[in-house]
Amino acid sequence: MTPEQRSSDSKAITTRPAAARAAAAQALQLVLLHGRSLTQAIPSISEKLTPSERAFAQAMTYQVMRQLPVYEWLLQRLLDKPLKAKVRIVHYVLLVGLCQLRDMRVPAHAAIAESVEAVSLLKQPGLKGMVNAVLRRYQREQEALEQALTVDQAKSATLSHAHPGWFIKRLQAAYPEQWQHICSANNQPPPLWLRVNQRHVSRDNYLAKLHELGFAAYADSLCPSAIVLEQSTDVTQLPDFAAGAVSVQDRSAQFAAHLLAPKNGERILDACAAPGGKTAHILELAPEAQVTALDFDEQRLTRVHENLARLQLQATVLCGDASSQDWWDGELYDAILLDAPCSATGVIRRHPDIKWLRRNEDIEQLVALQKAILRQQWQLLKPGGRLLYATCSVLPDENMLQIQAFLATVKDAVAVNLAFNHSVGWQILPNDVAGQAHGGDGFFYFMLEKKA
Numbered sequence: 001m002t003p004e005q006r007s008s009d010s011k012a013i014t015t016r017p018a019a020a021r022a023a024a025a026q027a028l029q030l031v032l033l034h035g036r037s038l039t040q041a042i043p044s045i046s047e048k049l050t051p052s053e054r055a056f057a058q059a060m061t062y063q064v065m066r067q068l069p070v071y072e073w074l075l076q077r078l079l080d081k082p083l084k085a086k087v088r089i090v091h092y093v094l095l096v097g098l099c100q101l102r103d104m105r106v107p108a109h110a111a112i113a114e115s116v117e118a119v120s121l122l123k124q125p126g127l128k129g130m131v132n133a134v135l136r137r138y139q140r141e142q143e144a145l146e147q148a149l150t151v152d153q154a155k156s157a158t159l160s161h162a163h164p165g166w167f168i169k170r171l172q173a174a175y176p177e178q179w180q181h182i183c184s185a186n187n188q189p190p191p192l193w194l195r196v197n198q199r200h201v202s203r204d205n206y207l208a209k210l211h212e213l214g215f216a217a218y219a220d221s222l223c224p225s226a227i228v229l230e231q232s233t234d235v236t237q238l239p240d241f242a243a244g245a246v247s248v249q250d251r252s253a254q255f256a257a258h259l260l261a262p263k264n265g266e267r268i269l270d271a272c273a274a275p276g277g278k279t280a281h282i283l284e285l286a287p288e289a290q291v292t293a294l295d296f297d298e299q300r301l302t303r304v305h306e307n308l309a310r311l312q313l314q315a316t317v318l319c320g321d322a323s324s325q326d327w328w329d330g331e332l333y334d335a336i337l338l339d340a341p342c343s344a345t346g347v348i349r350r351h352p353d354i355k356w357l358r359r360n361e362d363i364e365q366l367v368a369l370q371k372a373i374l375r376q377q378w379q380l381l382k383p384g385g386r387l388l389y390a391t392c393s394v395l396p397d398e399n400m401l402q403i404q405a406f407l408a409t410v411k412d413a414v415a416v417n418l419a420f421n422h423s424v425g426w427q428i429l430p431n432d433v434a435g436q437a438h439g440g441d442g443f444f445y446f447m448l449e450k451k452a
Contacts, residue, residue, distance in 0.1 A: 018117035019049055021100075023057040025092035025118060028064060031353050033088065038065065038353045064099045065352035066187045069159050071095045073152065074102075074145060078134045090127050093118050097135045101142075108139060162187055166360035167345065174396050178429060182394060182442070185431035186348040186355070192229045193440070194238070195249040195277070197284050197311065203227065206246060209239050222420060223440075224258065225281070226251045244311040249277045252346075252428045252440030253392070256337060257281035259418055259445055260388045264288035266334040270315075271322040271377055272296075276304030278337060283313040291315040292333075294322060323372045325380070332382040340370045342391035342398050346442020349430060367397050374406055378413065384452040386416065391444045399444035400425055406448075416447040 023045045030041035038061065046054040064071055075094055083091045093115055100111035112135045119128050138145065153160035157168050161183040171179035194217075196203045203219055207227055210217045216230035228251070235241055235248050262268055262282045266289050270279045273293035282291055293304050298319045308315055320327025322338070343366055348354050374389065381387055391398050403425065407413055415424040425446045431439035 018114040018121055020053040020057040020060070021093065021096050021115050021118035022121040023049060023053070024060040024064070024096045025089055025122065027057065027061045028092040028095060029089055031065070032068075032092070032356065035357060037357065038062070038351060060096050060099055060104065062189070062352055063103055064095050065356065067099075067103065067162050068095075068356060069162050070149065071098050071102075073149060073159060074098055074138065075134075077145060077148075078137055087124055087127060089122050090119060090124050090131060093122065093131060094134055097131065098138060101135065101138060112136065112139075163355055164358075167355065167358070170360075170363075170395055174394070175429070181431075182429055185429070185439070186352070188349055188431070190250075190349045190441070191439075192232045192235075193249060193251045193254070194227045194229065194235075195225050195247045195254050195281060196227060197245050197247065198225060199284050199287060200240070200243070200245045206239070213239065220251055223251050223254050226254050242310070247277065247280065247307070247311070249281070250347075250350075250441045252443035253277065254281065255420060255426075255428075255443070255445060256339065256388065256390055257285055259420065259447065260335055260337050260386070261419070262286035262289050262291075262335060266290070267331065268292070269294060269333045269336045269377075269380065271336060271338045271373070272341060273317075273339070274300035274304055276307040278339060279304060279315055280307050280311050280313055282337070283308075283315060284311070287313070293317045294320050294327065296321045323369065323376050325376065328380060332385070333380055334382055334385050336377050336381055336385070336387040337390065338374060338377050338387060339390045339392075340373055340398075342366055342370065342393040343395060344392050346392040346394045346428075346430060346444075348442075350441065363395060363397055367402060370398060370402055371405070374402070375410070378410060378448075378450070381450050383412075383450050385450050387448045387450070389444075389446045389448065392441060393444060394427070394429060394442040399427060400446070403446045403448075412451040414449045414451060416449045418445060418447055 026045040027041040030036040031038060042058055046057060049057060097111055097115035100106040101108060112132060115135060116128050116132045119125065119131050158165050161168060163183050171182055175182060196206045203225060207217060207219055217227050220226035220228065238246055256278045260282065262285050264286045268282060268289050268291045270282060270291060270293045272295060273279050274295040274297055276293060279291060279293040282289065293315050295301050296319065301317055301319055304317050318327050343358055343363055344351065344354050377387060389403060393399060407415065417424055418426050428440060428443045430442045
């Protein structure tokens with residue numbers, strides 16, 4: 001994960017009972033005030049926490065992000081006036097305290113006492129009394145506050161669905177019958193999906209091994225490599241994880257390699273490859289393919305190398321910009337997987353900070369970048385070759401509309417039916433698995449073939 005510049009109040013704290021609360025408040029400040037992502041913020045503030053404290057800090061931070069408008073609404077009514085900028089960290093301590101009292105199974109006395117103590121750890125001891133008073137007031141007035149909240153939620157889609165207004169409007173336009181379902185799925189913790197390395201073990205045999213060890217798990221009915229666990233766990237403790245028998249990858253993302261259908265001996269490009277899950281899956285299906293993993297972020301390519309090493313797979317890993325040809329050796333590819341940079345609006349349940357960091361104006365810029373990369377990558381494809389366009393977005397501008405514009409202007413491109421849904425283009429929505437408790441993330445796939 002990329003390191004980030006830390007603010008003066010975001011240094012890792014020593015391990016004490018209130019440490020997780022203080023760390024969660026620091027992470028929230030890094031995201032909401034400084035614009036960091038959660039994947040950057042959590043590691044930077046949890047260096048000195050124990051594993052259990054780190055997990056608890058992450059759980060609180062993610063829950064606040066999921067229901068941020070609700071907690072902010074409550075604070076507006078519990079505080080006489082907003083906190084000044086120099087003590088803004090205490091605002092985030094209060095969000096963490098409300099989260100514990102309202103939505104987490106934490107005894108009220110512990111939620112309040114340890115949140116108050118967190119204020120001292122964050123060098124604001126003069127505000128301990130205020131934090132104690134605000135949280136106790138919520139305790140006393142919870143029923144009345146929740147009733148008033150329900151009234152206001154009926155008037156505000158942002159408050160009732162915990163998504164920014166611009167995004168809700170886009171969802172309503174694209175999915176008039178499903179937008180509420182998408183918001184609801186986004187606000188749930190994601191399931192833990194595993195990808196079985198079928199070079200090592202069959203999925204049925206690995207599933208049986210999980211059952212023998214007491215894991216509640218089941219195989220996906222459509223994706224042939226996917227298993228979901230009913231409860232999250234330390235994946236390093238899964239059977240044969242270190243030996244490469246299994247990897248963590250969402251069900252929807254696993255379709256990429258299956259749809260590309262790699263063959264041994266083919267020359268294949270995984271553009272925008274980091275962190276390398278799809279690269280590895282391609283090689284698990286076709287270990288003798290000549291695979292190049294390309295990404296512009298040198299630091300993220302470290303994860304590609306790590307994944308390939310654990311799985312004992314070989315690929316050419318290059319740092320380069322997929323919208324240019326500066327890195328290319330001049331030889332055309334049989335197949336290209338283009339997992340294009342996107343809004344990531346399909347993976348909000350895994351990264352709830354996306355809701356509050358992404359802006360409406362970002363979409364137009366991303367669409368322009370995708371267009372440039374798609375046209376550049378098309379030039380690297382052999383006649384008769386195939387390009388699988390993919391995003392983890394649910395927005396049509398980045399998906400079907402992007403492809404329609406491409407097909408309207410590129411004369412040697414042909415749409416190809418996909419293997420799993422037997423149609424051109426496949427928009428998977430979050431949690432979109434009929435008859436199953438846990439579904440996959442939001443993804444889009446479209447297969448293009450270059451005329452011979």
